[in-house]
Amino acid sequence: xxxxxxxxxxxxSKWRPATQAVRGGTWRSxxxxxxxxxxxxxxxxxxxxxTVAARFAGEQEGMTYSRLQNPTVEMLEERIAILEGAPACRxxxxxxxxxxxxxxxxxxxxxxxxxxxxAFGSCRxxxxxxxxxxxxxxxxxxxxxxxxxxxxxxxxxxVFFFETPANPTxxxxxxxxxxxxxxxxxxxxxxxxxFATAALQRPMEFGADVVAYSATKMMDGQGRVLAGxxxxxxxxxxxxxLPFQRNTGPNLSPxxxxxxxxxxxxxxxxxxxxxxxxxxxxxxMESRVPKILHPGLPSHPQYELARKQMSACGPIFSFILDGGxxxxxxxxxALELIDISNNIGDSRSLLTHPAxxxxxxxxxxxxxxxxxxxxxxxxxxxxxxxxxxxxxxxRALTAAGL
Numbered sequence: 001x002x003x004x005x006x007x008x009x010x011x012x013s014k015w016r017p018a019t020q021a022v023r024g025g026t027w028r029s030x031x032x033x034x035x036x037x038x039x040x041x042x043x044x045x046x047x048x049x050x051t052v053a054a055r056f057a058g059e060q061e062g063m064t065y066s067r068l069q070n071p072t073v074e075m076l077e078e079r080i081a082i083l084e085g086a087p088a089c090r091x092x093x094x095x096x097x098x099x100x101x102x103x104x105x106x107x108x109x110x111x112x113x114x115x116x117x118x119a120f121g122s123c124r125x126x127x128x129x130x131x132x133x134x135x136x137x138x139x140x141x142x143x144x145x146x147x148x149x150x151x152x153x154x155x156x157x158x159v160f161f162f163e164t165p166a167n168p169t170x171x172x173x174x175x176x177x178x179x180x181x182x183x184x185x186x187x188x189x190x191x192x193x194x195f196a197t198a199a200l201q202r203p204m205e206f207g208a209d210v211v212a213y214s215a216t217k218m219m220d221g222q223g224r225v226l227a228g229x230x231x232x233x234x235x236x237x238x239x240x241x242l243p244f245q246r247n248t249g250p251n252l253s254p255x256x257x258x259x260x261x262x263x264x265x266x267x268x269x270x271x272x273x274x275x276x277x278x279x280x281x282x283x284x285m286e287s288r289v290p291k292i293l294h295p296g297l298p299s300h301p302q303y304e305l306a307r308k309q310m311s312a313c314g315p316i317f318s319f320i321l322d323g324g325x326x327x328x329x330x331x332x333x334a335l336e337l338i339d340i341s342n343n344i345g346d347s348r349s350l351l352t353h354p355a356x357x358x359x360x361x362x363x364x365x366x367x368x369x370x371x372x373x374x375x376x377x378x379x380x381x382x383x384x385x386x387x388x389x390x391x392x393x394x395r396a397l398t399a400a401g402l
Contacts (some may be wrong), residue, residue: 038254088232333394348382
């Protein structure tokens, strides 16, 4: 591979996803390093005043400031864009920075957003609390019901915002329908794809305009750094999002970008093995708990839609116990192998109680409306032997009276 082959879309677009995840976006310096270089710099120097003036005026390509460009960050952005099948990408400091930027960069006072009511707790805070502070109206709907999207449209509706699968209820949105409806009505779709990543699902293939990520999750995959990303058209990224990002600064550090670059090299392997493990563990859990929400099992009400949109089920599913918070906490406390943690996408198996962690801040009424009940637990199935995970869960279930 030549020094700049990884930056050549005419070449990289022909590669298959596993190759793109390892090679896409790579740019080598004059030293010809094998691994992507880590450029720890806040600014850049120039040979003359004319060069810096031309760069700031947009008349000459080149770096100006790491809030705008950094070689390591740009390699990550190009790799994510290639994997997503997107024309452009901008990395963000965190997943929530990505969601906030993707929304605020395009909305103004008087606009209206239709959002899925089943969502990560902080995403609901954005739509329920932050956007209204700027005079932006929001309507939360049951995203599983196609007709709800059209019913919620107003003359001032500018954005549809949803995640699929949803955190932690595992609701699946019919992306072809919703994105098609949005395009017909001049509405921008913003899809949070953190649960699946481009390794398992590519929303733009179903018509999505913007795809946002917490790269902290499966892209890093080992719980090391915070990161986010927003993918879209060149016009959206460069003309709509970039001015917001340039002047507000939710930027990813070069070090974190480098760590995620390394994580992406194994994304395809991890995503598929963890999906296989999650299916094995899910089949066991289905026989032991009152209710399971697993898009890879036929018992999921949207199983066929999940199969249509995702190449594998992903590592995450939820289940519900009849004994509420007390029984859920008893199960957590009885674990020996699986970690109690509110993160997802990690190579380690993690289990959390959403009502008291990730969704505590939205309040009991919103949780009830979302379906985040007190007996719900969400598991991220890792790379351990699934039989060890099943033995651990079996002990914990027994200890919790199941």
